[in-house]
């Protein structure tokens with residue numbers, strides 16, 4: 001793949017942002033997390049539309065509700081630090097969403113539930129890493145309230161990841 005193919009105008013160009021302080025880095029990662037949760041919410045709706053059995057669609061629906069709470073938690077952190085809750089478009093979470101959608105479309109009906117669960121599990125794994133990084137930055141900033149809210153989000157992602165994995169084992 002050459003450089004022209006790698007360029008994507010939907011996302012900020014590398015080097016276009018001038019991040020110099022821990023606070024700026026935290027704010028940027030927080031914005032990226034907000035975009036991630038919007039992508040996750042849209043991805044969960046797409047996966048739920050794949051027509052899988054109730055146990056799986058209920059699990060995805062429950063986590064969609066949790067994801068809305070997580071967006072609220074992120075908005076509370078933005079308010080606490082006096083910043084606008086502006087999502088930073090994320091090539092990673094947009095790509096994870098697209099990959100999940102493509103995988104499900106590529107699968108025959110008998111493989112579809114496994115594909116849905118595997119795609120959702122991949123998304124949760126990415127979200128877990130994102131929150132672990134943000135919590136570490138918040139702790140370094142001595143932003144204890146932010147760290148607590150981020151821990152709530154992380155706990156839901158970890159719990160959901162486990163539930164998806166267990167469901168995948170049952171289906172497989």
Ligand SMILES: [Fe+2]
Pocket residue numbers: 040063067123124127156157160
């Ligand atoms: Fe999630």
